[in-house]
Amino acid sequence: MIEAEFISALRQLPLHRGAAGLADDAALLGTHVVTTDTLVEGVHFLSDDPPGDVAWKLVAVNLSDLAGKGAIPEGVLLNYPLSGDAWDRAFLAGLHASLAAMDCPLLGGDTVSLPPGAPRVLTMTAFGRDAAAPLRSGARAGDVLWVTGTIGDAGAGLAVARAGDCTGEGPMALLAAYRRPQPRLSEGRRLAPVARAMMDVSDGLLIDARRMAAASGLAVTIALDAVPLSPAYRAYSGDVMAAVTAGDDYQLLCALPPDQRPTGLATRIGSFAAGTGLHLTRAGVTVALPRDLGYEHRA
Amino acid sequence: MIEAEFISALRQLPLHRGAAGLADDAALLGTHVVTTDTLVEGVHFLSDDPPGDVAWKLVAVNLSDLAGKGAIPEGVLLNYPLSGDAWDRAFLAGLHASLAAMDCPLLGGDTVSLPPGAPRVLTMTAFGRDAAAPLRSGARAGDVLWVTGTIGDAGAGLAVARAGDCTGEGPMALLAAYRRPQPRLSEGRRLAPVARAMMDVSDGLLIDARRMAAASGLAVTIALDAVPLSPAYRAYSGDVMAAVTAGDDYQLLCALPPDQRPTGLATRIGSFAAGTGLHLTRAGVTVALPRDLGYEHRA
Numbered sequence: 001m002i003e004a005e006f007i008s009a010l011r012q013l014p015l016h017r018g019a020a021g022l023a024d025d026a027a028l029l030g031t032h033v034v035t036t037d038t039l040v041e042g043v044h045f046l047s048d049d050p051p052g053d054v055a056w057k058l059v060a061v062n063l064s065d066l067a068g069k070g071a072i073p074e075g076v077l078l079n080y081p082l083s084g085d086a087w088d089r090a091f092l093a094g095l096h097a098s099l100a101a102m103d104c105p106l107l108g109g110d111t112v113s114l115p116p117g118a119p120r121v122l123t124m125t126a127f128g129r130d131a132a133a134p135l136r137s138g139a140r141a142g143d144v145l146w147v148t149g150t151i152g153d154a155g156a157g158l159a160v161a162r163a164g165d166c167t168g169e170g171p172m173a174l175l176a177a178y179r180r181p182q183p184r185l186s187e188g189r190r191l192a193p194v195a196r197a198m199m200d201v202s203d204g205l206l207i208d209a210r211r212m213a214a215a216s217g218l219a220v221t222i223a224l225d226a227v228p229l230s231p232a233y234r235a236y237s238g239d240v241m242a243a244v245t246a247g248d249d250y251q252l253l254c255a256l257p258p259d260q261r262p263t264g265l266a267t268r269i270g271s272f273a274a275g276t277g278l279h280l281t282r283a284g285v286t287v288a289l290p291r292d293l294g295y296e297h298r299a
Numbered sequence: 300m301i302e303a304e305f306i307s308a309l310r311q312l313p314l315h316r317g318a319a320g321l322a323d324d325a326a327l328l329g330t331h332v333v334t335t336d337t338l339v340e341g342v343h344f345l346s347d348d349p350p351g352d353v354a355w356k357l358v359a360v361n362l363s364d365l366a367g368k369g370a371i372p373e374g375v376l377l378n379y380p381l382s383g384d385a386w387d388r389a390f391l392a393g394l395h396a397s398l399a400a401m402d403c404p405l406l407g408g409d410t411v412s413l414p415p416g417a418p419r420v421l422t423m424t425a426f427g428r429d430a431a432a433p434l435r436s437g438a439r440a441g442d443v444l445w446v447t448g449t450i451g452d453a454g455a456g457l458a459v460a461r462a463g464d465c466t467g468e469g470p471m472a473l474l475a476a477y478r479r480p481q482p483r484l485s486e487g488r489r490l491a492p493v494a495r496a497m498m499d500v501s502d503g504l505l506i507d508a509r510r511m512a513a514a515s516g517l518a519v520t521i522a523l524d525a526v527p528l529s530p531a532y533r534a535y536s537g538d539v540m541a542a543v544t545a546g547d548d549y550q551l552l553c554a555l556p557p558d559q560r561p562t563g564l565a566t567r568i569g570s571f572a573a574g575t576g577l578h579l580t581r582a583g584v585t586v587a588l589p590r591d592l593g594y595e596h597r598a
Contacts, residue, residue: 001387003410006379009391016374016404027407029374029426030329034407036424038378042414075315075328079337079378079422080305088300092308105315108326108333111302114420115341119413121420123378125335127328 023215024135025065025199026128032074033128035065041119046161051087052094053179054122059098061202062126064183064250068200070192071128073185075107079123081114102183132192139197139216139255145270146262148187148252150230151205153177155246156237170232177230181250187265188252194262197255204294205244208253209270210278216255219275224282228267247295322514323434324364324498325427331373332427334364340418345460350386351393352478353421358397360501361425363482363549367499369491370427372484374406378422380413401482431491438496438515438554444569445561447486447551449529450504452476454545455536469531476529480549486564490553493561497553503593504543507552508569509577515554518574523581527566546594 001009007022015021018028026035039061041047045054063073076099082088099106107127114120157178160171184200192198197216201208205227213220224240233243255272256262280287300308306321314320317327325334338360340346344353362372375398381387398405406426413419456477459470483499491497496515500507504526512519523539532542554571555561579586 001381001384003381006381006387006391006410009388010377010405010408013391013395014398014404016406018374019404019406022405022407027374027376029331029406032328032331034376034426036376036378036407036409036422038380038409038411038422040380040411040413040417042417043412075317075326077326077333077335077424078309079335081337081339081420082300082302082305085300088305089308092305092312096312099313105313105318106309106321107315107318107328108321108335109309110335110337110422111305112337112339112420113342114339115418118339118341118418118420121380121411121413121417123335123337123409123422125376125424127333 020135023137026069031129033066033069033071033131034125035062036123036125037061038121038123040121049179051090055091055094056098056180058122058124059095059102060181060183060250062124063102063104063185064200064202066126066128067183067185067188068198068252069128070132070188072130073102073104074127074129075105077107077125078109080109080111081120082111083120102185134192134195134198136197136199136212137215139212139218139272141218141272141274142258143196143255143272144258144268145209145220145222145272146254146256146266147201147205147228147269148184148266150228150233151249151251152233152243152246153230154181154248155242156233170235173232174236178248181248183250184252190265191252191254191262194260195254195256199253201249201251201253203247205249206278207294210293212253212255213272213278216272218272219277219279220270220272221279221281222270224280224287226267226269241290245290245292245294319434322436325368330428332365332368332370332430333424334361335422335424336360337420337422339420348478350389351396354390354393355397355479357421357423358394358401359480359482359549361423362401362403362484363499363501365425365427366482366484366487367497367551368427369431369487371429372401372403373426373428374404376406376424377408379408379410380419381410382419401484433491433494433497435496435498435511436514438511438517438571440517440571440573441557442495442554442571443557443567444508444519444521444571445553445555445565446500446504446527446568447483447565449527449532450548450550451532451542451545452529453480453547454541455532469534472531473535477547480547482549483551486551489564490551490561493559494553494555497551500548500550500552502546504548505577506593509592511552511554512571512577515571517571518576518578519569519571520578520580521569523579523586525566525568540589544589544591544593
């Protein structure tokens, strides 16, 4: 099964009312927002990524989902495979650094052993409070699509890591975007009260924007020339189509009514209209969709 | 690192007040009890265990921790590695059956892909409410140690599964205890209000009883001849030392004041006193501890 089929099948099970039909990145449990993400060695991180960076990323991807709800992190659970002294210690150091940086305490977890040679599989579950919690399904026709930060840096950082060539300030910045992503918690707090729909960009700008449009029953059009690229990314490749289809940005994507202009906090990149699907333009002219819009898990 | 070292190191991180110093199987988040457990193929289940039974066990081990708190299950999160159509479908059927049997809805989760050939790693996080929540650290000198159900069946069931010989009613019952454990939710609800300490037995009766005693700053003595064994277990081997050191029982262990006698609900197997450590007797005579008291995760 691919991920979408599996999630469809899960919808046949008894669902909690806070599950929101499994259509969102986070669930509601009383006054808490709950989210969980798993990272797999060889899939979500490389075997030679520094263990401290893996810890950072595990925390960041989870707290990014809380940021997408405008929530304040309250605590995390860690499911950890014991990996040998050196790896474990470096992981713990990165975990400490990331939890301290994001002001989030540890609530509990579970440790296991893996069979020798098995790829590491790490899970974190994060709890947030005071969520303004706009769902991804709340966009309306006429709403404007905004995105925080810049897009594509982490994808380029992955290429830098794979090539093993990270000399220079630009490639180092891209590598940092891949290895130590910064969840947009404060931006999420400020955008959530005015957003009609919000989510974090984890699998790629195009695929995630299409998901927001589909959940809202709308079409979305993105102006590729409006997508914010960093100076480091422009120097590295500047390929906007690569940027909008790469994963791991952990920026926030939100639909705002046209009278809301969070300048300085986000960049306007598109708009919602009646209809279906994702549409791209460049200099006002329609552009064909790339074959892969982003990252989807397959069995 | 071994599990205990890793958990010690985690205690140096910023901890949530509901983490109870990471000394318990469950944490408190507002009015909810939270627990999480990971199952690893080749460690916690066998590669040829039926996928539906793996699903059942994943739900059961998590809800058993809620039972240990006397809580009512409210929902679960599932972190699932896509495993191919047949495995996924059989897993979903077992998940549906177990959640329905234990009256617990799905709240959310995450699906991932694993590299080819990687052992499956499955995580579930469970939420409960209305916990009476006695910690494992609350036993007092003079308290009596009680256990629900019978001990050792799942351990013998694992041996039956490994031998591939499950003909006959007895071996089938042992196999069922291993593959489809029943969390003691209703027993937990009834025992929690009168228990001074309570926990589920997951790694083995002896190691878990010693953990309760250590957390309570006491010594515990267990009368081996009082440990309840099932007719199927007596017919299979009857070895009490094997039973009390085997894992996966998912019964409840609790410390009760001497005037509480939950006859019919649990069996009296020992007592707490000032001092430290675990002590065993048989026919009133002290017996040496076995080398391994139960299951501990090692890197």
